[in-house]
Amino acid sequence: SAMSKEQRVLQYVQQNASRGDPDSVLAAVDKFGWETEWAMNLGDVKGAILDRFVKETAPQTMLELGTYMGYSAIRIARLLPETAKFMTVEFDQENAAVAREMIEFAGLQNRIIQITSDTADVIPQLKTKYDVETLDMVFIDHWKDVYVRDIKLLETNKLLRKGTVVVADNIIKPGAPEYAEYVRTCGKYDSTFHESRFEYSNDDIDGLEKSVFRG
Numbered sequence: 156s157a158m159s160k161e162q163r164v165l166q167y168v169q170q171n172a173s174r175g176d177p178d179s180v181l182a183a184v185d186k187f188g189w190e191t192e193w194a195m196n197l198g199d200v201k202g203a204i205l206d207r208f209v210k211e212t213a214p215q216t217m218l219e220l221g222t223y224m225g226y227s228a229i230r231i232a233r234l235l236p237e238t239a240k241f242m243t244v245e246f247d248q249e250n251a252a253v254a255r256e257m258i259e260f261a262g263l264q265n266r267i268i269q270i271t272s273d274t275a276d277v278i279p280q281l282k283t284k285y286d287v288e289t290l291d292m293v294f295i296d297h298w299k300d301v302y303v304r305d306i307k308l309l310e311t312n313k314l315l316r317k318g319t320v321v322v323a324d325n326i327i328k329p330g331a332p333e334y335a336e337y338v339r340t341c342g343k344y345d346s347t348f349h350e351s352r353f354e355y356s357n358d359d360i361d362g363l364e365k366s367v368f369r370g
């Protein structure tokens with residue numbers, strides 16, 4: 156059967172990037188996104204903002220909700236030390252399979268724990284099954300209508316501590332208004348909005364919300 160878009164991107168990466176070179180993998184995905192087919196990767200413009208947050212936070216324990224093709228997982232893992240524990244969760248089996256190959260091509264499979272499951276099931280298991288105490292940083296980029304459900308799950312499962320940095324994509328486009336409202340008004344976070352551009356677009360506005368848990 157014909158390849159999916161995600162498989163087409165993976166093939167482009169395998170034919171145009173250098174194995175074991177994460178930056179060349181990111182560049183290939185972004186070139187495909189700008190020049191051939193749009194895809195819902197974080198992308199180069201918002202990616203540079205996330206890079207800065209990851210470098211500033213230097214997390215030892217990190218969680219990503221929404222792996223998709225693995226672009227942001229590669230983006231994050233390339234900045235983490237070997238000793239860091241980084242888990243990324245994806246519900247869709249096909250996307251998870253593409254991500255696994257993309258992450259392997261980048262040579263980062265030893266730095267990323269890939270979990271193929273529903274985040275609502277994984278979050279309550281992080282302490283017992285994945286030996287997590289608390290999270291230093293979280294990147295939220297899955298279905299926009301479950302952002303609030305999942306940050307509340309992180310709270311009730313005692314996975315956040317004073318200073319945990321929670322970053323969320325797509326605050327403007329497609330939009331996560333209930334999430335933005337929650338983190339900005341619930342009193343548990345110091346939250347800032349970082350305006351940027353939607354992935355592979357020169358015109359559409361989007362941005363990341365960075366919310367630091369007050370503990």
Ligand SMILES: O=C(c1ccccc1)c1ccc(O)c(O)c1[N+](=O)[O-]
Nearest residue numbers: 195196296297298299324325328329
């Ligand atoms: O929801 C969409 C979406 C909605 C409609 C059509 C295509 C994608 C989307 C768009 C941009 C994103 O950065 C992103 O993370 C997502 N997502 O699904 O998580």
Ligand SMILES: [Mg+2]
Nearest residue numbers: 197296324325
């Ligand atoms: Mg996104």
